[in-house]
Amino acid sequence: MEHAITTKNLAKRFGSTHALDGLNLQVAKGEVHGFLGPNGAGKSTTIRILLGLLRADSGEARLLDGDPWRDAVTLHRRLAYVPGDVNLWPSLSGGEVIDLLGRLRGGLDPKRRAELLDRFDLDPRKKGRTYSKGNRQKVALVAALASDVELLLLDEPTAGLDPLMEAVFRECIVEERDRGRTVLLSSHILSEVEALCDRVSIIRSGRIVESGTLTQLRHLTRTSIRAELTGSPDGIADLPGVHDLVVEGDRVSFEVDTPRLNDTLTRLVGIGVAGLTSRPPTLEELFMRHYSDDVAGAGK
Amino acid sequence: MTSLTGTGGLIRFILRRDRFLLPVWIVFFGAIPAALAPGITEVWPTQADRDAAVGLIENTPAFTALLGRVFDSSIGGLVAWRGSMMPVLLGIVTAVTVIRHTRTDEEAGRRELLGSTVVGRQAGLTAALVVVTLASLATGALAAASMIGQDEAVAGSLLLGAQYAAGGVVFAAVAAVCAQLTRGAGSARGMFFLVLGAAFALRMTGDLDPDATWATWASPVGWLQQLQPYADDDWAVLALPAAATLLLTAAAFLLQSHRDVEAGVLPTRLGRAEAGPGLSHPTGLAWRLQRAGLLGWSIGFAALGLMLGSMVDGVQDMLDSSEFMQQVIMQMGGSDEITEAFIASMLGILGLVAAGYGIQAALKPRAEETGLRAEQLLATGVSRLGWTTGHLLFAYLGPAVVMAAGGVTMALSYGAVVDDFGTAVSQVAAGLAVQLPAIWVLTGLAVLLFGLAPRLLGLTWVALTLCLVFGQLGAALRLPQWALDLSPFTHIPQIPGEDPRLTPVLWLVGVAAAMTVAGLAGFRRRDVG
Known part of the structure; x- marks a missing residue:
């Protein structure tokens, strides 16, 4: 598999804080990769190292087969970046900023620009200082999406968008993937990542703690089961991998480690099943499991 | 309430x-x-x-x-x-x-x-x-x-x-x-x-x-x-x-x-829907961001120059009306010298004020950086040097432009008073030209700090204030010569009046250039943001 981004043991300190502590991230070409973590986990630091704005203390980073620090300028013509906090020049109009950033990346498609302005419902004549946060975000998004680039680095790009515009953003990302572009989407909005991303990396305290497709990641967690049984529910509690069992007459609900799902269902069928609903684990549960350790750890 | x-x-x-x-x-x-x-x-x-x-x-x-x-x-x-x-x-x-x-x-x-x-x-x-x-x-x-x-x-x-x-x-x-x-x-x-x-x-x-x-x-x-x-x-x-x-x-x-x-009383207008051809390189953007300031300073300097130049008239009246001064003037070598000393000290003031413009323009990249606007540009095909150069053009050449604006009006009004435009123009031009290297030293200091210690950039204003205080009050405060020598403005010849000495001027240019190069080299190596 060809990689658009690889980092090996990337480390970066700010004073005594370890922002990145041996980060290994891999993003394949042509995929939409979710970069998931709460505020302060190191997402923006990673992206800023990939952009050559920050210099890593140690470790290795490769971006589109180049060195992000040394080859910054040539690499930047092949990518577009949308920061989480878009600040515009107060005296420049949104349209001027879009054109400026597009030209500095090597040109943008005027048809696509017009189409995106329309879809995001953005007035390009307003001055930077008069835009709301969401509209500033749209300016940077239109500039990035209308540029002819291979890679999009998006750092919490929907932070200020309303639900309607978030839907437009999702459509656009799907279109980008269909064009074969690679997207690194940093976010803490789980539903967004779940809806858009082929693969996900979860970052915690400057390290990747989990990485893979959603199916692979789900495999690591539990499935919720509710069942109406025709026989006695005795013995279910003793099955390996079953947690949080609640029995109400002939109804049971519990969670089961996903690798144990098959054994558990076989046992349920043995008892006799009148009704069954199962729900796959959400990314949120996965995420909370990784971070609830943090909360527990902080309590110690 | x-x-x-x-x-x-x-x-x-x-x-x-x-x-x-x-x-x-x-x-x-x-x-x-x-x-x-x-x-x-x-x-x-x-x-x-x-x-x-x-x-x-x-x-x-x-x-x-x-x-x-x-x-x-x-x-x-x-x-x-x-x-x-x-x-x-x-x-x-x-x-x-x-x-x-x-x-x-x-x-x-x-x-x-x-x-x-x-x-x-x-x-x-x-x-x-x-x-x-x-x-x-x-x-x-x-x-x-x-x-x-x-x-x-x-x-x-x-x-x-x-x-x-x-x-x-x-x-x-x-x-x-x-x-x-x-x-x-x-x-x-x-x-x-x-x-x-x-x-x-x-x-x-x-x-x-x-x-x-x-x-x-x-x-x-x-x-x-x-x-x-x-x-x-x-x-x-x-x-x-x-x-x-x-x-x-x-x-x-x-x-x-x-x-x-967050609103002002003065209205804000709509801008262009599309960028003009100038906004295709970082220097074009620097021009957009800095042009209003340059224009404002130039107009201010033109007004100041006009006023200072026409004051020579009042100066000469004052000299003519005082017997005491007539004697002093005779001892000092004639009324031309007094007028020249007046012009030279006014040009010195213009130089100090123009240094304020130079510093302000040199601080712009840092403001762009901390305002998180620079990172969007530096994430495109713009090199760090290319981005900084646009702003430094204003920091180094801007003071020359604003002083030229003041110099032209000053030379015209002064020339009209003494009825000798040729002398007036050459005196004012030479007097302003020698200010530039001293201004560049302060601009260079700003670039040096920007590259190596951006958090200390405010010290550039402290340095300008010290130059102002040393120049205006140094002798009255009985400061030692080495302290006065810290100000680049101490080293430039008083023109018109003194002979143009080239050596100190070249030294100042060298110091400014060295600080600029060191600052830019530092900026290429440091973290942005």
Whole structure:
């Protein structure tokens, strides 16, 4: 598999804080990769190292087969970046900023620009200082999406968008993937990542703690089961991998480690099943499991 | 008075934020009069010496233009004259402080955050004005007390203190109005300096032209001077700054109650939907961001040059009318020399002010960086050097442009007076040209700090202030030569008048170039943001 981004043991300190502590991230070409973590986990630091704005203390980073620090300028013509906090020049109009950033990346498609302005419902004549946060975000998004680039680095790009515009953003990302572009989407909005991303990396305290497709990641967690049984529910509690069992007459609900799902269902069928609903684990549960350790750890 | 709810809390908040800065400037300005007194006693020990000095000062137009008229030959009177810029400089400090705590906070969205809590609409402005007023009064009290401590006349010392306090308060009120008119803190500061420049120019005109005393009375700077501490002790004049302060403050409150948070009174217009061809490279963007400032400074310099050049007329009248000066002039080698010395010292002032422009332009990249706008550009196909170069063009060539604007009008008006355009143009051009290397040293310092220690960039303003203080007060404060030598402006020849010496000028260019190269090399290696 060809990689658009690889980092090996990337480390970066700010004073005594370890922002990145041996980060290994891999993003394949042509995929939409979710970069998931709460505020302060190191997402923006990673992206800023990939952009050559920050210099890593140690470790290795490769971006589109180049060195992000040394080859910054040539690499930047092949990518577009949308920061989480878009600040515009107060005296420049949104349209001027879009054109400026597009030209500095090597040109943008005027048809696509017009189409995106329309879809995001953005007035390009307003001055930077008069835009709301969401509209500033749209300016940077239109500039990035209308540029002819291979890679999009998006750092919490929907932070200020309303639900309607978030839907437009999702459509656009799907279109980008269909064009074969690679997207690194940093976010803490789980539903967004779940809806858009082929693969996900979860970052915690400057390290990747989990990485893979959603199916692979789900495999690591539990499935919720509710069942109406025709026989006695005795013995279910003793099955390996079953947690949080609640029995109400002939109804049971519990969670089961996903690798144990098959054994558990076989046992349920043995008892006799009148009704069954199962729900796959959400990314949120996965995420909370990784971070609830943090909360527990902080309590110690 | 619900619009003032929360003022007390905001005052404590400002005191907390400025807990280092506030005491520093109170003590600095409060101590200046007492620091000047020993120097004056040393240079002119007897009353006869001081009387002669006043005679000389009164007939030296360059002194009158810069520092205003001298009203009394006592030590106190000379201290008040020598330090007459200080109440105005105090006013700049209070004005900048008011804008920082009102419009800057508002522009950054911090006021919105505070405004959503239990804080009244007028509380922020009131708190800022209360703090600078108290600080100005403290400065004045310190100045008065220290002069009384040196056995100077009590009434005069108290009025001198009142002069400092009035300077701080009246210009804070001007700034309070400016902060209501524009959306951006930068434009509010620009508007304030325009008003201050006009006030200063009116004071100069009134002092140099006996037919234009109205100009003195039209200027807040003139009012401060007309208090005449240690001479007439004209307490009644205090009514002028007091009334102006009340009127301006009322206007600021009125404007504030009629506008939205984060809006200005002056309207903002729609821009272009698409970028023009210029916005395709970082230098084009730098031009867009810096052109308004360059234009404003150029217009200001053109006006200043016109005024300074035409003053030569009043200068020559003054020389012709005084028998005492006729003798002095004969000894010094003729009236041409006096005129030339006047022109040279005015060009020196232009140079220092133009250095302020150079520094401001050189600080722009850092503002772009901390405002998180630079990272968007540096994430495109723009190199760090390419991005910085656009702004540095303004930092290095901008001072030449604004000085040229002032030089042209100065040479024309001066040439018209002496009826010799050729000499006027060549003298002014040479006098301004030698200022550039000294300006570049300060610009170079800004670039050096930007590359190697961006958090310390504010020191560049400290350096400019020191150059100003050393140049204007260095001798009076009896500073040692090595301290004076720290200012690049000490090393450039006085033109017209002195022979153009090339060696120090080349040294300054070399130092500026070395600092620039080191700063840029540092910026290429450091983290952005």
